[in-house]
Amino acid sequence: MNRTVLGAGLALALPLLVVLFANLGRDPHAVESPLIxxxxxxxxxSPVDGGPAVxxxxxxxxxxxxxxxxxxxxxxxxxxAALASAAGRAGNDAQFLGIxxxxxxxxxxxxxxxxxxxxxxxxxxxxxxxxxxGVYGVPExxxxxxxxxxxxxxxxxxxxxxxxxxxALARGQKP
Amino acid sequence: xxxxxxxxxxxLALLVAxxxxxxxxxxxxxxxxxxxxxxxxxxxxxxxxMAAANAVxxxxxxxxxxxxxxxxxxxxxxxxxxxxxVSLWSSLEGSILFWGLVLGAYxxxxxxxxxxxHPEYMPYATAVWLACASxxxxxxxxxxxxxxTVFPVPLDGPGPNPLLQNHVxxxxxxxxxxxxxxxMTIPFGLACAALFTGRLGxxxxxxxxxWLLVPWVFLTCAIVLxxxxxxxxxxxxxxxxxxxxxxxxxxxxxTATAAVHSAVLMERKGILKGWTVTLVAAxxxxxxxxxxxxxxxVFNSVHSFTQSAIGPTILGFLAAALIFSVAxxxxxxxxxxxxxxxxxxxxxxxxxxxxxxxFVLLTFTVLVGTVFPLVVEAVRxxxxxxxxxxxxxxxxxxxxxxxxxxxVGPALPWGRATPEQTRRVLLPPLGGAALAAAVGLLAGARxxxxxxxxxxxxxxxWVTLSEIxxxxxxxxxxxxxxxxxxxxxxxxxxxxxxxxxxxVHSGATLVIVAIAVSSTMGISKEFTLRTGESAGIGAYTxxxxxxxxxxxxxxxxxxxxxxxxxxxxxxxxxxxxxNQYERQREPVGTPDVRTFPLEDLYLSILNLxxxxxxxxxxALVNPMVGxxxxxxxxxxxxxxxxxxxxREGSVALAGAAATVVxxxxxxx
Numbered sequence: 116m117n118r119t120v121l122g123a124g125l126a127l128a129l130p131l132l133v134v135l136f137a138n139l140g141r142d143p144h145a146v147e148s149p150l151i152x153x154x155x156x157x158x159x160x161s162p163v164d165g166g167p168a169v170x171x172x173x174x175x176x177x178x179x180x181x182x183x184x185x186x187x188x189x190x191x192x193x194x195x196a197a198l199a200s201a202a203g204r205a206g207n208d209a210q211f212l213g214i215x216x217x218x219x220x221x222x223x224x225x226x227x228x229x230x231x232x233x234x235x236x237x238x239x240x241x242x243x244x245x246x247x248x249g250v251y252g253v254p255e256x257x258x259x260x261x262x263x264x265x266x267x268x269x270x271x272x273x274x275x276x277x278x279x280x281x282x283a284l285a286r287g288q289k290p
Numbered sequence: 291x292x293x294x295x296x297x298x299x300x301x302l303a304l305l306v307a308x309x310x311x312x313x314x315x316x317x318x319x320x321x322x323x324x325x326x327x328x329x330x331x332x333x334x335x336x337x338x339x340m341a342a343a344n345a346v347x348x349x350x351x352x353x354x355x356x357x358x359x360x361x362x363x364x365x366x367x368x369x370x371x372x373x374x375x376v377s378l379w380s381s382l383e384g385s386i387l388f389w390g391l392v393l394g395a396y397x398x399x400x401x402x403x404x405x406x407x408h409p410e411y412m413p414y415a416t417a418v419w420l421a422c423a424s425x426x427x428x429x430x431x432x433x434x435x436x437x438x439t440v441f442p443v444p445l446d447g448p449g450p451n452p453l454l455q456n457h458v459x460x461x462x463x464x465x466x467x468x469x470x471x472x473x474m475t476i477p478f479g480l481a482c483a484a485l486f487t488g489r490l491g492x493x494x495x496x497x498x499x500x501w502l503l504v505p506w507v508f509l510t511c512a513i514v515l516x517x518x519x520x521x522x523x524x525x526x527x528x529x530x531x532x533x534x535x536x537x538x539x540x541x542x543x544x545t546a547t548a549a550v551h552s553a554v555l556m557e558r559k560g561i562l563k564g565w566t567v568t569l570v571a572a573x574x575x576x577x578x579x580x581x582x583x584x585x586x587x588v589f590n591s592v593h594s595f596t597q598s599a600i601g602p603t604i605l606g607f608l609a610a611a612l613i614f615s616v617a618x619x620x621x622x623x624x625x626x627x628x629x630x631x632x633x634x635x636x637x638x639x640x641x642x643x644x645x646x647x648x649f650v651l652l653t654f655t656v657l658v659g660t661v662f663p664l665v666v667e668a669v670r671x672x673x674x675x676x677x678x679x680x681x682x683x684x685x686x687x688x689x690x691x692x693x694x695x696x697x698v699g700p701a702l703p704w705g706r707a708t709p710e711q712t713r714r715v716l717l718p719p720l721g722g723a724a725l726a727a728a729v730g731l732l733a734g735a736r737x738x739x740x741x742x743x744x745x746x747x748x749x750x751x752w753v754t755l756s757e758i759x760x761x762x763x764x765x766x767x768x769x770x771x772x773x774x775x776x777x778x779x780x781x782x783x784x785x786x787x788x789x790x791x792x793x794v795h796s797g798a799t800l801v802i803v804a805i806a807v808s809s810t811m812g813i814s815k816e817f818t819l820r821t822g823e824s825a826g827i828g829a830y831t832x833x834x835x836x837x838x839x840x841x842x843x844x845x846x847x848x849x850x851x852x853x854x855x856x857x858x859x860x861x862x863x864x865x866x867x868x869n870q871y872e873r874q875r876e877p878v879g880t881p882d883v884r885t886f887p888l889e890d891l892y893l894s895i896l897n898l899x900x901x902x903x904x905x906x907x908x909a910l911v912n913p914m915v916g917x918x919x920x921x922x923x924x925x926x927x928x929x930x931x932x933x934x935x936x937r938e939g940s941v942a943l944a945g946a947a948a949t950v951v952x953x954x955x956x957x958x
Contacts (some may be wrong), residue, residue: 117620120564124616131661132609135582138664139601187448189363189440231443 148204148249148257148268155181155259156247162238163215163223169237171263178209178285179259180278183250184236185218186226191254194272199233201278209282216253258285293358296346296437303339303390304427306332307420314417317485326409329416333513336423337394345392346385347436351377356447359438360384364451368843373450380450382585382600383436385464390426392465392472397423400476400501408494412482415476422475425607433600449871457521457880466512467539471506471577474542477549478574481567485618488625490556490563499553500933502570506550507929510545514801514922525881525894527814527897527910529918530805537660538580541653548571548649555642558704560629564619565646567626571615571724572653578608583660634706641699648692655684686806690743692732693802696795697750700757722752726803743806747799754795761785782931790932797925804917813911818895820904828911830891831855835863837902845871847880848898850905854884854891866893866907888914 150156159170171179182193184197202211206266213236215223220238239245248257251270257266258281266284269277293671310332317325350358351374354367364377379388397419404412430436480498484490490498516539517529530536549569552562582604632639659680701715726748727741735741761780765771771779781789817825819834826832835851849867853860864882871878881894889911896906 117624120568120623121616121620124612124619128612128616131579132612133603134661134664135605135608139605187444187446189359192440205385 144286147217148265150257150265151268153265154263155179155257155265156167156241156244158214158237158244158247160214160239161206162235163220163227163238166231169212169235171259174210175263176261177207178261178282179276180209180211180282180285181214181248181257181259182211182273183214183216183245183248183253185216185253186222187218188253190272194254194274195230197275197278199231199272201275201282202233205282209285210234212237214244216245216250217242256281258282260285260287292346292350292355293437296343296350296358297431297435298436299339299343299346300390300427300430300435303336303343303391303394304424304431306335306339307423307427308359310336310420311417311424314413314420317413318417318483321410321413324411326413329413330401331404333397333416333420336420336427337398340390340394340456343430344378344387347387347448348375348378354446356445357440357443358436360387360436362440362444362447364450365447367446368657369449370843372458372461377450379464379468383430383434385585386426386429386434386600387436388464389468389472390423390430392468393419393423393426393475396473400479400497400901404497408497409782410487410489410495411445411480414486415479418479418482419475422479429600429603433603435558442541457519457523458604458671459515459522463512463515464520465516466508470505470509470512470539471542471580471852473501473508474570474574474577476501476505477570481570482615482618484563484626485622486566488622490567490626492557498566498570499550499557502546502549502553502573503929503933506543506546507926507933509539509546510920510928510929513539513543514918516860518919521915522883523880526878527812527894527908527912528809532656532659532678534660535580535584537656538576538583538691541656541660542573542576542580544649544653544656545569545576548646548653549573551642551649552646555639559632559639561632563626563628564623567617567623569646569650572617575608575612575615576653576821578604578611582608609737636702636712637707638699638702638704641695645692645695645699648688648695652685652688652692653857655688656681659684689802689805690739690746693743693750693799694746696799697753698745700792700795701753714858719749719752719756722748722750724748726751730807731813735807737810740806740810743803747803750795750799754792754799758789758792758796761788780940786934786936787932790928790930793928793931794925796836797921797928800921800924804914804921807914808912808918811913815909816906817909818904818906825907825909827891827909828889829856830909830911832893832907832909834905834907837898837905839902840867845869848902850895850898850902850907852882852893852905852907862889866895868895868898885916887916890915 155171157171159168159172161168180198180202183193184195186192197213198213202209205211211234213234215236215238223236223238224243237244248255254270254272256269256273256278258269260266267281269281273281310329313325313332317329345358347358349355350361351365351533354361354365354374356362356365360383364381365374369377377384379385386870397416400419401416404415408641468866480494480501484494484498513536518535520531521527521529546569549566552566552569556562556566570936582601585600585604612911632643634640687816697719698716701719703711708713723745727745730741730744735744758781761784762773762776765776765780766773769776769779800855813828815825815827817832819825819832821834821836824831824833829852833853833855835853838849838851840847840849847867847869852864852866854862854864864884866882867880869878869880879895881892882892884891890913892910892912894908894910896908898905
């Protein structure tokens, strides 16, 4: 046993592993959105299956989860179940909204018929809403509190626990 | 059907690799011809299964079978066929699958090459290879499964990342990178085998060196191809940014280059066995670290894959491999006793040592700079990045020192040199140094580092060219041959390894000089031009002619046509463009680069207004950048020449062996 080699090897390897491990799960893509802490950009968009337009202003008083998605986006398909069940649990305590990003209404409708529709998905025809929120790619989710302020943004597919944690922020609870 | 077949092949590969690992280690401990044969068979079977799984994926990509999750994720009906092919490695799961293919090919080749030799080492080596193969099969079977079933089957997919569709280099760079990265598994297995058996005989240094040099050549090309891709595609005008992922590919290259050199000393003098084995292990471990860095999502980089669930799994493998390597080295390194010793410090041997120290120092520097942001974030929760100034402050002096050493080392004799000898060999190349520095000063070099790099480059070029000429001159004198015949006989037929090494040195000298010149002596300007307006940069006058819209199946482009004149002479039209890919919101620019013998003219669109009448243009004159690509080809060529096997019993081998025998017999 060569103690020098062992000591030097461990002195190098262990700190490296600790640092890498401590950073696991950190998401360098979750760049702090400049919108966090500010009023959510207003919109008024029509649901994909028809009916009156939904405006953000009309939802004041309840937390809102705004999910930008598309049927061609695999991570969006992955997170669909988590979103649908969380929306079901939240009931009237929070409003979930999908905003369709660069997709066809017909495809979205077929998707929602097959996979279940738990909350309205809105058509953002000219992409203005996505631009005003600074959406870079789908899926992206914004968590808006009852006063209409954006409290968190998440890039990538949501899993149930992340979703709950972010929703708690929007409800005004400390994480 | 296809998803099922793919998953089946991967599970079989996992089974075969795992069994092979066990059989290999068992045979290593209790050697038997039958055990060795079974280990080899399992290695070949693994390679076959991986090839089949990749073939199935390729078929799915080309047939647009969107029921396969990976195809649904990266495939698209609207992309050209070559993009569909390249999609095999353009995204995370596919890249791991492709990794499996390359690993299988390497294992099969190395097993085949040594099927009749080194029976005491090979079972251990194969066992280590197949252990790595088991890990990657496990990744494919679980966390990075590319063959998941998608239902309902989408009609079309988004296509790969537009930056990857933008240039054909993206079809070439990743295979080279994987061949470099994955290939480091082979020398690692051989080094482990040496440690397990407690022997590293002279005969075993050869396969170790060969299998180290093969991935080294690939990695050299890959690093530069990556830089070239960045240069031709990203549009900021540079080729290297000390991005974590770029560093990830550089780190194993640095240790592998050090190992290639220490292996020479090991072969010549019988020393540095433990050190060489450590460097080889480090090169492998750094490739795994690099894999973690590119695929965990922990590092923010233009090149990395998006974050994924496989980060923890790769970190687990890295931890296991690190601890395994440290434990194996600590317990077994003392069994690799030196057979000789180092004589004088002012000798080629001494310079080899110094070279190794500098390479290791540079590795540490880059590693610390790459990981430091993570330390800061973990401790203080602040996001930061280590920028160019840190890396340049460290890498420039070390790089310059290595360049100088590349001249001094080969000039000095082996063993011991008298002061008189030292003067005689070290003074004449100063002529080359003075010449290169003078040329640089005349051409306008003002940065002291650039002038110094040029001087060191001239010094090293002088030594390298005289070393290439030396056997040629001897041969011309002794056999009365013409220069060409003597060159073929002395450098290509006999001293290939030596010649190859000096060709690599020539290429490396040019690369370092070109990097120094291009990063300090360029011109960069930004203009806003309306149609018909002109602007000047360096010797060039640029005139914005008009905008053209071009439609291709997978993208629409706006092309700005810019007429270029140099010294009043029309030298054609350049066409930087903005590409709008289907289903991607942001347009992606493609610069246009015109290469002249001494410099590149580089045009990249900053902004093109909607009606195409006003163009904001970033123009650069980049001296000597083209030389980097050419000189790298020279390095790769040198590496390949050095790899061509020697005829058995040739003069050079007998000489080297004799040195070791004498070294071993010398009284301590």
